[in-house]
Every structure is written in structure tokens, then in C-alpha cells.
Amino acid sequence: xxxxxxxxxxxxxxxxxxxxxxxxxxxxxxxxxxxxxxxxxxxxxxxxxxxxxxxxxxxxxxxxxxxxxxxxxxxxxxxxxxxxxxxxxxxxxxxxxxxxxxxxxxxxxxxxxxxxxxxxxxxxxxxxxxxxxxxxxxxxxxxxxxxxxxxxxxxxxxxxxxxxxxxxxxxxxxxxxxxxxxxxxxxxxxxxxxxxxxxxxxxxxxxxxxxxxxxxxxxxxxxxxxxxxxxxxxxxxxxxxxxxxxxxxxxxxxxxxxxxxxxxxxxxxxxxxx
Amino acid sequence: xxxxxxxxxxxxxxxxxxxxxxxxxxxxxxxxxxxxxxxxxxxxxxxxxxxxxxxxxxxxxxxxxxxxxxxxxxxxxxxxxxxxxxxxxxxxxxxxxxxxxxxxxxxxxxxxxxxxxxxxxxxxxxxxxxxxxxxxxxxxxxxxxxxxxxxxxxxxxxxxxxxxxxxxxxxxxxxxxxxxxxxxxxxxxxxxxxxxxxxxxxxxxxxxxxxxxxxxxxxxxxxxxxxxxxxxxxxxxxxxxxxxxxxxxxxxxxxxxxxxxxxxxxxxxxxxxxxxxxxxxxxxxxxxxxxxxxxxxxxxxxxxxxxxxxxxxxxxxxxxxxxxxxxxxxxxxxxxxxxxxxxxxxxxxxx
Ligand SMILES: Nc1ncnc2c1ncn2[C@@H]1O[C@H](COP(=O)(O)OP(=O)(O)OP(=O)(O)O)[C@@H](O)[C@H]1O
Ligand SMILES: [Mg+2]
Numbered sequence: 001x002x003x004x005x006x007x008x009x010x011x012x013x014x015x016x017x018x019x020x021x022x023x024x025x026x027x028x029x030x031x032x033x034x035x036x037x038x039x040x041x042x043x044x045x046x047x048x049x050x051x052x053x054x055x056x057x058x059x060x061x062x063x064x065x066x067x068x069x070x071x072x073x074x075x076x077x078x079x080x081x082x083x084x085x086x087x088x089x090x091x092x093x094x095x096x097x098x099x100x101x102x103x104x105x106x107x108x109x110x111x112x113x114x115x116x117x118x119x120x121x122x123x124x125x126x127x128x129x130x131x132x133x134x135x136x137x138x139x140x141x142x143x144x145x146x147x148x149x150x151x152x153x154x155x156x157x158x159x160x161x162x163x164x165x166x167x168x169x170x171x172x173x174x175x176x177x178x179x180x181x182x183x184x185x186x187x188x189x190x191x192x193x194x195x196x197x198x199x200x201x202x203x204x205x206x207x208x209x210x211x212x213x214x215x216x217x218x219x220x221x222x223x224x225x226x227x228x229x230x231x232x233x234x235x236x237x238x239x240x241x242x243x244x245x246x247x248x249x250x251x252x253x254x255x256x257x258x259x260x261x262x263x264x265x266x267x268x269x270x271x272x273x274x
Numbered sequence: 275x276x277x278x279x280x281x282x283x284x285x286x287x288x289x290x291x292x293x294x295x296x297x298x299x300x301x302x303x304x305x306x307x308x309x310x311x312x313x314x315x316x317x318x319x320x321x322x323x324x325x326x327x328x329x330x331x332x333x334x335x336x337x338x339x340x341x342x343x344x345x346x347x348x349x350x351x352x353x354x355x356x357x358x359x360x361x362x363x364x365x366x367x368x369x370x371x372x373x374x375x376x377x378x379x380x381x382x383x384x385x386x387x388x389x390x391x392x393x394x395x396x397x398x399x400x401x402x403x404x405x406x407x408x409x410x411x412x413x414x415x416x417x418x419x420x421x422x423x424x425x426x427x428x429x430x431x432x433x434x435x436x437x438x439x440x441x442x443x444x445x446x447x448x449x450x451x452x453x454x455x456x457x458x459x460x461x462x463x464x465x466x467x468x469x470x471x472x473x474x475x476x477x478x479x480x481x482x483x484x485x486x487x488x489x490x491x492x493x494x495x496x497x498x499x500x501x502x503x504x505x506x507x508x509x510x511x512x513x514x515x516x517x518x519x520x521x522x523x524x525x526x527x528x529x530x531x532x533x534x535x536x537x538x539x540x541x542x543x544x545x546x547x548x549x550x551x552x553x554x555x556x557x558x559x560x561x562x563x564x565x566x567x568x569x570x571x572x573x574x575x576x577x578x579x580x581x582x583x584x585x586x587x588x589x590x591x592x593x594x595x596x597x598x599x600x601x602x603x604x605x606x607x608x609x610x611x612x613x614x615x616x617x618x619x620x621x622x623x624x625x
Binding site: 169 | 350352359360371418419423
């Protein structure tokens with residue numbers, strides 16, 4: 001850390017600016033564990049009743065099924081994104097492919113494309129493939145929308161691996177595949193890890209695609225579940241329960257961020273070794 | 275194993291980098307490819323290793339034509355300039371990698387790795403990661419990894435360029451020792467003439483994709499075929515004077531310099547010539563006197579270097595044993611040793 005200027009004015013400014021957010025989050029947390037009498041600002045009793053939805057499906061419906069579905073959804077998407085990006089990124093970075101430039105610029109454009117505008121085309125393709133209204137269809141769409149980002153990031157990481165290491169592997173008698181598997185892949189592990197995290201979190205927070213591409217199917221992801229709970233017209237509506245479900249939904253993402261925040265920053269450093 | 279390159283041509287996109295090169299590396303010798311940057315040294319080296327394909331020509335390892343074989347099937351050991359060690363493997367795993375790829379038995383691998391580690395003096399480093407090694411140690415590991423498969427030929431691309439001066443001296447003799455002990459045929463790419471002269475049996479000097487001369491270091495130094503070769507070898511470098519042929523002598527009329535051409539006959543009067551004079555052949559002793567002024571002096575401890583400016587502005591370099599010291603600006607009347615000069619045509623051919 002360089003200390004060319006005093007840090008405290010900036011810290012003070014940031015604290016003041018983020019204070020409202022911080023207080024709101026604090027209240028959110030407090031509210032889920034307490035009751036507040038009407039008209040009062042401060043809670044008066046500790047309670048676990050807002051968390052009863054975890055064990056009692058009658059309150060807002062079973063939460064564990066959507067949770068499992070969301071895990072399945074995010075994990076499958078993560079696997080697809082990571083494995084395709086790991087291979088495609090390598091190919092684009094190292095192999096003399098025909099139309100390489102074209103593919104690269106295509107990926108750039110797709111990365112910059114707002115995915116909403118693709119929805120109609122995606123809808124038609126899914127309909128045609130018979131995957132409309134199915135979890136697999138949504139996973140595939142979600143994964144492919146993230147692929148340009150993933151491939152681009154992984155290509156950056158591969159680009160940073162010295163050419164000589166790869167040639168040394170080939171010279172040592174290993175096939176290109178073995179070289180990739182045993183020498184190159186370990187060099188880009190930080191990239192793979194952060195990409196996996198990004199993909200998982202991205203999948204976890206997805207709301208729109210399941211809504212649009214599987215409107216009448218019987219699976220439900222957590223974001224949809226949360227939306228149901230938050231409906232003020234429903235008979236089971238309870239603002240504090242909504243807060244608890246919301247917190248429950250956010251916790252895994254928070255946990256992942258806390259655990260891996262250094263790794264996540266890696267992706268913006270573009271492959272510098274941690 | 276003897277390596278021969280025949281009629282080798284290499285073109286990148288549209289530029290021809292190497293044109294019709296022929297080169298034979300004798301069994302067990304260490305050959306230096308020496309030349310300025312961009313002359314095609316690395317290209318030649320990586321063609322032998324199989325990383326580059328030949329556009330035309332033939333590459334023979336002994337009697338075997340390997341021109342069409344991929345790197346993996348050539349049995350070539352390469353030491354890269356930045357060593358290219360695998361950062362995630364420790365030293366043992368690095369050296370063992372070529373053997374594990376070949377699926378050797380575990381006990382054999384262990385024995386081979388330890389033997390080569392002993393040869394390269396890194397036995398006590400086997401557990402370390404490359405990041406925990408000094409430059410010289412990484413170099414040794416890279417050598418060990420290149421040698422562990424007992425390759426037909428060892429290729430070194432500027433292996434000393436990344437080392438500091440002291441380590442460079444040490445690794446220079448180490449690489450040579452290891453090469454001699456294993457008896458392996460080796461090619462060393464360098465643009466440092468001292469390295470080439472001190473480490474190698476023969477030197478091939480390259481210029482713009484051609485081999486200008488190939489000789490032992492001593493022959494190359496005392497008998498350069500072109501002014502380019504003469505200028506490349508020797509430190510401090512040779513100095514050149516431009517003049518014309520006149521009455522069987524090299525002559526610069528304005529300063530009344532005349533150096534007899536001796537046995538070099540049949541040069542028409544008025545031909546433009548270049549005279550090459552090594553620093554050790556110009557000084558207070560000699561037979562052809564030249565009047566000049568010390569323009570630059572450098573003390574190196576054991577000997578001193580001087581630049582002497584002549585009346586017409588050209589400069590001759592001289593190297594003198596320490597002892598008597600001449601000051602900058604001092605007028606001197608020094609001599610050229612006419613028996614030891616080289617005479618070149620204007621376009622650099624030796625006469
Ligand atoms: N992959 C390539 N594509 C196009 N041109 C290339 C390629 N590799 C090398 N060249 C060109 O070929 C010529 C010879 O390159 P090479 O790397 O063999 O030089 P070198 O003698 O090793 O130089 P240095 O001492 O700087 O390493 C250079 O002009 C270089 O620009
Ligand atoms: Mg080179």
C-alpha cells in the first residue's frame with residue numbers, strides 16, 4: 001500500500017456515503033429476527049417466526065425444492081460455461097484456426113450485445129428444438145449468453161501464458177492435448193476458478209430467462225419463489241417473511257464473495273499470477 | 275549424432291528469412307550460431323527442433339530424414355532463453371516430465387532424474403518450485419530437463435542472456451562442461467561473440483539468413499572471410515579505414531598513409547578498399563607510422579583502450595598493456611603492423 005496521501009478523508013467520505021445502505025442492511029437483518037410494534041422504529045422482541053418458512057412449507061410453499069433447482073441450474077450452467085470457455089479460449093489463443101479474427105470479433109460483438117434483444121430468436125430456436133418450457137433449455141440459453149464473456153476472459157488468461165512453456169512441453173515429447181491438460185491448464189487455474197464463481201453467481205441471480213422461456217413449466221428457481229413471496233396481494237403476504245427469504249437467497253452469494261473475493265478480482269487483472 | 279541441414283528455405287508470410295542454407299553440425303561438437311538480431315538464428319534453431327516447418331530443404335539426424343516429423347518425434351532437447359520451466363511443478367517433476375510423458379517406469383524415472391540432477395549440480399533443489407530458484411539454478415534445471423531424455427541434439431537459444439555478468443561466466447563453463455561430459459551434439463544461438471568463442475568448437479556466423487562463414491573460433495578470428503565477420507569477432511572490435519589501391523599499396527593520400535598490399539596482386543589502381551586493423555595491431559610498435567591524436571582513453575585495469583583520431587577524421591582503436599598512460603588530446607605517432615592487417619574490397623570481400 002502506497003501512502004502518498006492521507007487515507008482517512010476518503011474513508012470518511014465513503015463511510016458517510018454508504019451509511020444509508022449499511023443501515024438498511026442492518027435493519028433488514030434485524031427485522032428478520034424480531035417484531036416491531038406498529039408506529040415504532042425499534043423492534044421490541046426477538047423471534048424466529050420469520051424463518052419458519054425453512055421448515056414449514058405451509059407458510060409460503062416449500063423453499064427447498066426451488067433452492068435445489070437453483071443450485072442445479074447454476075451448477076450446470078457453471079460447468080458448461082467453464083468447460084466450453086476453457087477449451088474455446090485455448091483454441092482462440094493458440095491454434096491457427098481458419099477465420100480466427102472473424103470469430104474473435106464476433107465474440108467481442110456478442111459480448112457487447114444486450115441479451116434481451118436476442119430473446120425472440122432464442123425463443124424460436126428453443127421452440128424448434130423442443131426445449132421450450134424446460135429447465136435444460138433455460139440452462140443452455142443462459143450458458144450460451146455467458147459464453148462470449150467466458151471465452152474472452154479465458155483467452156486473456158491463455159494469452160498470458162508464455163509461449164515457450166508450451167513449446168517446451170511439445171519438445172519434451174507431449175502431445176498438444178497433454179500439454180494443454182498438464183501444463184497450460186494449471187497456469188490458468190485462477191481464471192477458471194473466478195469464471196466458475198462468476199457463472200455460478202450469475203446463474204443464481206437469474207430471474208428473467210426462466211420466466212420468459214419456461215413460463216408454464218413446473219420448476220421454479222429461487223428468484224421466482226422470492227417474487228411470489230413478495231406479492232402483496234397474496235394471502236400469505238408478510239413483509240418480514242419476504243425479508244427473510246430475500247436474505248436466505250442472498251446468503252450463498254455473499255458467502256462466495258467473502259470466501260473468494262481475492263480470486264474474483266483476478267479476472268480483471270487478466271491473468272496476472274496471484 | 276551428426277545433424278545436417280540441406281538447401282533449407284524458410285518464408286514467413288511473404289518475407290524469406292532463410293534462403294537455401296546448408297549447415298552440418300558434426301557429431302559431438304558444440305556449434306555456435308552467431309549473428310546480429312533478426313538474422314534468422316532462432317528460426318534455424320526452431321527448425322531443427324521442429325517448431326518451425328521447412329518450406330524447402332531437408333533435415334537429417336544421422337542418416338534419418340526428420341524433415342516431416344513433428345517435434346514430439348524428433349528427440350531434441352531445447353533450453354529456452356527464459357528457461358520455460360513449468361511453474362506449478364517442482365524441480366523433480368519438471369525434469370521428470372519428458373520421462374512421464376514417455377510413460378517410463380517410476381523407478382527408472384527416479385534414477386534418471388537423480389543422475390542428471392547430480393550432473394547439473396542441483397541434487398539438493400529437487401523439492402523446490404522454479405519460483406524459488408535463482409537464475410543460474412533455473413538454467414541448470416532447464417538443462418537437466420532438456421538432457422534427461424538423452425536427446426540426439428541439444429539446442430540452446432541465448433541461454434545466458436538473462437543472467438548477470440558473474441553467473442554468465444559460471445554458466446558458460448558449466449554448459450560447456452556438461453556438454454563435454456555427455457558428449458552430446460549441441461547448437462548454441464547467441465549474439466555475444468565472447469560466448470560463442472569461449473564455449474564452442476565451431477562458429478557459424480550468420481547475416482540476413484545466410485551463413486557467411488563457419489570455422490573454429492581461432493581460425494575465424496585470424497582469417498575472416500568478410501569485413502562483416504572481422505567486425506563481429508573481437509572485443510574491442512576491429513577498426514576500418516577506407517582508401518584506394520595505389521602502386522600495390524592501400525593508400526589514403528590526404529594523410530600520406532601507405533600500407534603495402536604485399537602478396538595480394540592484381541588489384542587495379544584506384545580500386546576502393548577497406549583496411550581492417552585489430553586493436554592489438556596498432557600501437558607504439560609496428561612498421562607503418564601514422565600521426566594522430568588520442569581521442570578517447572579507457573582504463574580496464576590490466577590493459578587500456580585508446581581511440582586515436584587521424585588527421586582526416588577516421589579513428590583507429592588500440593589496446594595497450596597498462597603501464598605507460600597517454601592522455602586524451604595527446605598527439606601520438608603510432609604504428610600499424612602491416613603483416614596483420616586485413617584488406618577488403620569496398621563491399622566487404624577479403625582479398
Ligand atoms: N513467426 C514469424 N512470422 C513472421 N516473421 C518472423 C516470425 N519469426 C521470425 N520472423 C522474422 O524472421 C527474421 C529472423 O528471426 P529470428 O527470430 O530467427 O531472428 P534471430 O536471429 O533469432 O534474432 P534475435 O537475436 O533478435 O533473437 C526476423 O526478421 C523476424 O522478424
Ligand atoms: Mg532469437
